[in-house]
Amino acid sequence: MCGIHGLYRFDGTRVDPAQLSAMGDVTVHRGPDDEGQHIDPNGRCGIAMRRLSIIDLAGGHQPISNADDSVWLVCNGEIYNFRELRAELQARGYRFKTGSDSEVLLHLYDQMGDDFVHRLDGMFNFALWDERRKRLLIGRDHLGVKPLYVHQSGAMLGFATEAKALLQLPGMRAELNREVLGDYLHLGYVPAPQSMFKGIRKLPPATLLAVENGEVREWRYWRLPSRIDRAPSEAEWVERIRSGMEAAVHRQMVSDVPIGAFLSGGVDSSAVVAYMAKHSEQPIRTYAIGFEGGEAERLYNELPYARQVATLLGTEHHEIVVRPDVVGLLPKLLWHMDEPVADSAFITTYLVSEFARRDVKVILSGVGGDELFGGYRRYLGDHYVRKLQRLPRWSRLLLSRTAGLLPSDRHSTLLNTVRLARGFLASAELSADDRYRAYLQVLERETVAALTRGAGGGSDALAAAFAAAGQDDALNRMFAVDAETQLPDDLLLLTDKMSMAVSLECRVPLLDRQLVELAAAIPESLKVKNGRLKHLMKDALADILPPDILDRKKRGFGTPMGAWLKRDLAPVLRRLLARDVVHDRGLFDADVVARLVADHEAARIDGTDALLALMNLEIWSRLYLDGHSPDDVTAELKSLIA
Template sequence: MCGIAGRFNYKSAKPVERTLIQAMCNQMIHRGPDSEGIYIEDSVGIGMRRLSIIDVSGGDQPITNETESIWVICNGEIYNFQSLRKELEERGHSFKTKSDTEVIVHAYEEYGLECTKYFRGMFAFAIWDKVRRRLFLARDRLGQKPIYYHDRNGTFWFCSEMKSMLEDREIEQSVNLTALDYFFAFQYIPSPYTIFEGIQKLLPGHQIVVENGSVSVTQYWALNNLCVCRSEGEYIEKIRTLALEAVKLRLISDVPLGAFLSGGIDSSIIVGLMTKASNSQVKTFSIGFEEEEFNELTYARMISEKYGTDHNEFVVSADVVDLAQRLVQHFGEPFGDSSAIPTYYVSKMTRSKVTVALSGDAGDELFAGYSKYPILAKKNRFSPAIKMINQFLKGTLSSLNPSFVQPESFIRRACLSLLEKVYSVEERDYVWMIYLDTYFKGKLYSRALRENIWEDPCRKYYEKELGKSINSGVLDRILFADIHNYLPDDLNTKVDITSMANSLEVRSPFMDHKFVEFAASIPSHYKVKDGSTKWLLKKAFADILPDEIRNRKKMGFAIPIDKWFRTDLKSLFEGAVLGTSSRWLTEHFNLGFISHLFDAHQQCRANHGSKLWLILNYFLWHEAFMGN
């Protein structure tokens, strides 16, 4: 695992300074503490920081082909590198290292821009082709590894973390207001947007070619979610075969590895399969809280005892003030998923014992694991005649603003019950996804900010993403959208940033693209059945999962954020938000409304911890990266 960066002046002969590439790499030492590599050739410069995983002593980057005409830097792993290497050697290619990265160079020589289709892994790589004067970048299919890029006036920049790119003083920093609105709606900024105007995220399954004075972005992989008819037994057999294969591929490492274990369905399956595939005792790592309602350690211990793992636990205290500010620096843009806090801590604990950890991420998106899916799977029972009154009812219900009412209140429950009856399934999912709705943002934003954001860009974005699904089934479309948005832009971003902040590589077997493709072909009625989530996945691994794990309610990676805003985070919020001296922030946000929200929370008249976390995160980011 590494951090990569570079600059290419593709419309001029202006040389790239080594000191710039060095500075960009220095911002990512945590991603690669083991070594650094830089290549400069006139108007192009590429660099990387390396975390050594495979071929520890001989796999330093950049890596070249036999004639040194092709250079590559890569962040991630090519899990099928051993079989690919054998095929390429049979075709006459000569290898100098045992590294998985070297197969990228020779696959590019053999297959050109089609080489990405042969890779099975998580990756973000850049290839410099000296002969063609071509810069070629690609990102893995599920977006596990990031690529940020910027193209302006004949110069192209790229990096693994945005703050690396900002080392170049030619990069202009201005806030993308549409991205700001996305952040407050979704708690993350969806690809290809970033908080900075002009800087973009490369979409998962896409690649970039900079050549002959132009920049082109193309898609090399698309998920086909059309259902394929099979028997239940055939589905189960294939799930088990592909999952075990994916785990075995991710156990290839020249350094110690372990697994995250929450005690949930997905991580328990991964640990069970690791135990089956490994000849040594599996190391497991779990996070807990002092507050019992957020603590899953009991279930994690149950799995550890079942499989005899070397188990490690860490209990998170409320001392999160320093971490909240450090996370802003690591993410480089506002990121509001508060589960980044426990993910950071479990990564830190895990890194003290191993360098690689397997996780159960993506099981929920592939097999409908969230509590919203059984609700959304219900068919709309209302006739077209009744639906004619929807617009009137929606307007009335929206004026009540359910998101601003206490979650446990009767009014909110009544509103959501009515919304379920008059909204379409897609509309209900949109309401479910939104953290701050249009009404709330109207109160939060100043008039100046409201006037600069075009009408409800978040809804238009969501509708566009739903429309990309080939399968017209409602639940299939929603799962498709979650795989392409929530998974890469929230979960994968969170895991990448928090794990790499601790120099830890995290591998996710459920994101093996062959496993994903098969899971997407399974009809949704096998995923949600009789109100039960992950029905087929649970049945497929009934031998691995104890009844207590298989039948328990999903908890998620929740934290006591409401309590923390009445204790440790209180003074931080008062200083960073209510006491801000930033003219931009005071002109674009309604501090009177924010103060009212904060006071209501302190007086326990409402629990606004999640909303306050979004606001705090944005203000901390703005002060750190934009100043006044």
């Protein structure tokens, strides 16, 4: 695990090693154990890395080359099937210099060319310099677990695991990409291939980019399979899922350093820990987080469930109960994120990562289980719409209008139920695609247009993802859209950035490629059955987890941010989104912003995500556009609530 970066010069000038060093210095948190760089003899291309030592601690230095030094590589991440690949390659006569998992990429490339990526099972981004062809090849893993940013100009092409490394290049400065404001406000994140920085883009998942003879070519090497397999029985699917999950977790336990797991007590993290415990001779180290405070904090406190699972599985369990200094955290975390998000899970992920890093360097997480096996409430839309449509139309309209008049707040059990009902009833008459959009959106596109006065950009990432999905099966169609948008550009991005902010490698075994391809073939009628989310997955886990864990109500891995915005963070929110601040920034209509704040405070809407999106964008702007340090922005914000 590390951070990679590099440069290719189109203009004939030599890559400056000092530039590579500057890119590495700003991402030292990704790899505090080691660093290295290689510049080709003509000076055209330079590749470099910062290393967090996980496998082959002594011999895994990068960049690494093949036997005759004709191909050089830097790789970030882990290749979980490297032992099998290594054995195959050795049988073919390839000699290895190290015990590192990354070295298999070099010899696979020698053997197969660009097709070598089809043999990889892992999370990774890489850069490979082929001296024979004077060719640079960079790539990103199948699901987009590891991010990769690219900047291209007439003189050069730069790449890096973090966007801030590209800002260290001569002539680069942070500029807002206004074209993505619409998607950001609509979804709460910036979907690939765009980024919030003008001139910097994200390489999409499962994508390769090659530079050869001064020409740049980019192509997709893998997509989520679209064929539904209706032949297996329900019992056969249960067994396939059970063996697939166990194999994925076991593969991802390989490490030469201490390893642990996040444990919330939910189905996904509990499944990961259960299979880890089955394949470990020592108790698994597990880490859980809870919040101090009132009702809102208690709603997000899953410690009793985590404790129950830890006791059942005999883990070495560690808990932390926090009342986080959110004002002190936000500037630092948004600097690490590179791009603002409206998902408060980035705060929780950072806090529990920081806690776990005291003991371990590698952590396993249950991220991805909801997408693969049908765990989100939005996947129940068709089920409840069919029930609702049995009512006369006049009664459906009456229900919708009545619900729209009720207060909404996600941090009260009763009002959160009202919030969910309002959202469902408001979207019940829409098409399946538009209903999905309504469940997922942070702000309606009409509100976005009003906020930006129509200048938020014309892109629509969800529409593009639906157009590419091509699924007749409605649930798996949503899965395909998730895999193109929210999963890589929100959940996986924040997981990577927040764990690596504390030099912790986070693995996501439920997004193992083989398991993903298996899940993509399961019919929707079995993934979610009779209104039971994760039906098949839960049946597959019934032999290792109790019913009260498998069937308890879902709670997201976030924070009680909406309540905090009405209490502790209210002065910061009101100042960051004050009329003069909004006017001076020049991005949004101050009247629309003021209305959103007032409606949230009065519980006319639950504006948690929308206000967090706006507030985080302003903090991000102060950091990157205005050039202030995280400490300076923190001091400024704390002065507002002193």
